[in-house]
Amino acid sequence: MTEKQEKILQAALQLFACEGYHATSTSKVAKAAGVSEGLIFRHYKNKEGLVMAILEEGESRLKSLFVDIVMETDPKEVLRKTITMTTKIDPSDYDFWKLQFKLKWELEISGDKKMEPVKMALANAFHKLGYQLPGSEAKLLILFIEGIGSSLLTGPETNQDEIIQLLLKKYDL
Amino acid sequence: MTEKQEKILQAALQLFACEGYHATSTSKVAKAAGVSEGLIFRHYKNKEGLVMAILEEGESRLKSLFVDIVMETDPKEVLRKTITMTTKIDPSDYDFWKLQFKLKWELEISGDKKMEPVKMALANAFHKLGYQLPGSEAKLLILFIEGIGSSLLTGPETNQDEIIQLLLKKYDL
Amino acid sequence: MTEKQEKILQAALQLFACEGYHATSTSKVAKAAGVSEGLIFRHYKNKEGLVMAILEEGESRLKSLFVDIVMETDPKEVLRKTITMTTKIDPSDYDFWKLQFKLKWELEISGDKKMEPVKMALANAFHKLGYQLPGSEAKLLILFIEGIGSSLLTGPETNQDEIIQLLLKKYDL
Amino acid sequence: MTEKQEKILQAALQLFACEGYHATSTSKVAKAAGVSEGLIFRHYKNKEGLVMAILEEGESRLKSLFVDIVMETDPKEVLRKTITMTTKIDPSDYDFWKLQFKLKWELEISGDKKMEPVKMALANAFHKLGYQLPGSEAKLLILFIEGIGSSLLTGPETNQDEIIQLLLKKYDL
DNA sequence: AATGAATGAGGGTTCATTCAT
């Protein structure tokens, strides 16, 4: 990946995340990246190709967050790690996470499949801990972390930690 | 409001909710409403005016959902009504609710202020029930119901009821 | 002519004169006149009909200015009256005169034909006074007064009187 | 400047001059120039930018006409050159000059400032020649050449030369 | 790899005008 390619991805990520996919023109991206507009299409074929490249390039960030949960065997630890997941997000990656949410609603491109393994791990953990409806418990907990992520990215200053403490208590952690 | 005005609002709501604001052209709205494109601008001035009109017109739906919670005095009932709130949504209003979420992410127009009274009622209820951090408890619960709403509108078939049952149990309801 | 008709003509005159014909929409006229847009078309059929009505209605203003020159028999008086013609214009009629110039250039609707009798009178006067090329002398003088009128209407504050004095002297008046 | 850019300017000049600014749509310009409409905006940003480009590009024509007058030291020559100025205009530039007049009235964009140096030169010349009100004499003469220019561009066939001869005689040239 | 000219379809919006009331 050349230097200009990186510049493009970076500029596009920032713009897509802040202003939205449709509201960001390829010319705006080119200008922000200090690059000719044609170059975007040379490298990524499409505007869609561009956003896909961003998503791919960022997948490692998703995985690094998830792998630690999925690999965990102690069920209590699985819950704890899931609940505190959002605190592990590097603020420099906020744009990327914001983009995930934006795309879900604007283009109905859902990153939910990526969460599937986490959900399985959670369901398994709840099962081991004797919860009666482990699948639904897992779903419920995932809804929560999505909510907390959402409020982290949109809200100006949410007291994330306090909420997480509450949640930990609810699951006896 | 003339018949054509209603047609416009209706078509726009459906399209904005399904395809998004930017992805829906005014000409598409006009076509779907069986109306000349100019008429949209005569009545609503702008594309933005159009979406605002939709939001205003739907405000009653928001309020009718919230008022029952806010007016409740029994704290346990406040929690119960909040948690089961999403079950009260008329499926014919799904488009409107979907639009709320889409706009939050696509245009960063947040309907959160509308939830403020609910949050206050919740905080008050948690306080009465002896919870230690009523404000954060309220915030947490709101994140939950937003999550449930979100999954209800996007997910193909979520088992809403089971999750709600779980949640009720967590709050001893 | 009803009261509303007058309002329309008045508003249209002012707007056409200040902003130009094409730059003035019929809706702007209607709004300025405090009248429904349809009414303009009921009374004047067209936007063009509207401007024509204004022109017709103002023709008396043209004639009243010219008649005094055309009826004059003393050749020197003809010249003098022509040269001082612009001083006779009522400032409340400036819009109308401005419109004349604007239309000449914007729509190439020329009010020059209206000047024809004046030109004849001038040519005749120059002839009587022994000028060698009375026709061209007449044309020249008309160019002058058009220029003075133009500068009177566009320029912020031209010293009209001084120029007129100079001109009178050039013709030994 | 690419070939297509020149085509655009050329077509726009001709259309603006003949039909007026507002009456000429950008699509008409594009069609006349044999160019896609978008290209106009790529190069000139705006319709306004387009007309400004035309004006700028033609400024040399203005200057070349004026410089000869302004640099002249012999006062009589200054007058003579001013009076005969319009005869120096290349008929292939008529469109450009017509545009100057049109814009003055349609958009109230006045090229008068460009004439300022000429006016100064004239005032100076009149002063040297012992005229009593050199400033007003200058103004008067400028009004004349504007008038003759105007009639040259609008009138079908004006006998320009005869009028110029008359005028020269009036100033003893 | 990189540019920038060029395109054509479509964007939101305004326009003059008509029509039912």
Place this chain on the structure above:
DNA sequence: AATGAATGAACCCTCATTCAT
């Protein structure tokens, strides 16, 4: 006489994309 809803064509302009260099 007067309104205001309604229209469809045209408006200026932006878009994603292609192509020659």
